[in-house]
Amino acid sequence: MNHTSRYTGLIEKYRDRLPVKKETRLISLGEGATPLIRLQNIPRTLGKQVELYVKYEGLNPTGSFKDRGMTMAVTKAVEDDSRAIICASTGNTSAAAAAYAARAGIACFVVIPDGKIAQGKLAQAMIHGAVVIQIQGNFDAGMALVKQVADEAPVTIVNSINPYRLQGQKTAAFEIIEDLGVAPDFHCLPVGNAGNITAHWIGYCEYSSASGKNVTAACTFCQGQCAFANGAVSKSRPKMVGYQAAGAAPFLRGAMVDNPETVATAIRIGHPQSWDQAWKVKEESGGWFAECTDDEILTAQKLLAEKEGVFCEPASATSLAGALRDIKTGRIPEASRVVCTLTGHGLKDPDTAIKQSTGPLHKVRAELGAVKKVIFDNMPR
Numbered sequence: 001m002n003h004t005s006r007y008t009g010l011i012e013k014y015r016d017r018l019p020v021k022k023e024t025r026l027i028s029l030g031e032g033a034t035p036l037i038r039l040q041n042i043p044r045t046l047g048k049q050v051e052l053y054v055k056y057e058g059l060n061p062t063g064s065f066k067d068r069g070m071t072m073a074v075t076k077a078v079e080d081d082s083r084a085i086i087c088a089s090t091g092n093t094s095a096a097a098a099a100y101a102a103r104a105g106i107a108c109f110v111v112i113p114d115g116k117i118a119q120g121k122l123a124q125a126m127i128h129g130a131v132v133i134q135i136q137g138n139f140d141a142g143m144a145l146v147k148q149v150a151d152e153a154p155v156t157i158v159n160s161i162n163p164y165r166l167q168g169q170k171t172a173a174f175e176i177i178e179d180l181g182v183a184p185d186f187h188c189l190p191v192g193n194a195g196n197i198t199a200h201w202i203g204y205c206e207y208s209s210a211s212g213k214n215v216t217a218a219c220t221f222c223q224g225q226c227a228f229a230n231g232a233v234s235k236s237r238p239k240m241v242g243y244q245a246a247g248a249a250p251f252l253r254g255a256m257v258d259n260p261e262t263v264a265t266a267i268r269i270g271h272p273q274s275w276d277q278a279w280k281v282k283e284e285s286g287g288w289f290a291e292c293t294d295d296e297i298l299t300a301q302k303l304l305a306e307k308e309g310v311f312c313e314p315a316s317a318t319s320l321a322g323a324l325r326d327i328k329t330g331r332i333p334e335a336s337r338v339v340c341t342l343t344g345h346g347l348k349d350p351d352t353a354i355k356q357s358t359g360p361l362h363k364v365r366a367e368l369g370a371v372k373k374v375i376f377d378n379m380p381r
């Protein structure tokens, strides 16, 4: 990145690696450049030596990794003169689509499962002015409908079957390599449609095939600052590990799941759209799929919030829940460098967070004595 200029989003930063032209109007909200936070307190309790990081994608403009894909998908939709976009969503895609459509000045239609999306996500689609279509069916039914309707109406699909989505999302892998100087040994992600795990693998592969060559010239915008400019960086790629919620784990069953159920509503998906690609990612990277129960997911969400100060939504905690288990059992060996993607912000789903917070809420009179008592009763000893 050119450090003399303001950061204006991932397309501008990685424009040499993305399908945009000089004259393309970029639809951006400053997405990307999210922090890679090294966990300090949780690893200490594991009794294992690992370098464990979380990539906090909840800090994107609409609070999830979807913004990386949406900036690309909406930029291309506008370039192709589309006047409307559409998606099926468990909530985050619709939030991002609604925001980027608002920014672009085009219409947005979102098809969501009735009653099964977190409150914050519904609020986002509504406030950005999307036309919200709640169906009496789940995400998979919505996705099937969106594909059909796009054949009959002039709307551009911005789900991850839109290849520009994955192009935008691959940039998270670039950022991780830039931050660490090398690729991690393991990259753990929650898996729903499996678009994101596929996008990360594209990013790591592009990077590893570019490094070692003289790519400095090819990467003009960054002026030597981005991952591609540094030919000396390791050519390694991580093992990609995909974690699913046990009630919505088609990759573990080896077949589609018709009635997916999980507290992690973002990944309540039984018919993943990137099925073939994700199996290829697993094979090529030497990684694996595993499943986490709802209890494990919520425990990891809470652990992260209480011990590290990082608040992610339940689906996001699936990556950490799985990684912690695989570190404990040794499947992820000691001395590994591990990155877990936290796909969405915890504020997306306040209801679940409040429900599982056991800390007491003290209702007292507005008097000094009453407040002081609570403080002294609860001081650490």
Ligand code: F0G
Binding pocket: 064, 066, 088, 089, 090, 091, 092, 093, 094, 160, 190, 191, 192, 193, 194, 195, 196, 197, 266, 267, 269, 313, 315, 316, 343, 344
């Ligand atoms: N985590 C969160 C918070 C998500 O919202 C999603 C997907 C995933 C993980 C899984 O990513 O589908 O690429 O494997 N959410 C989509 C949506 C389905 O509609 O917001 P994936």
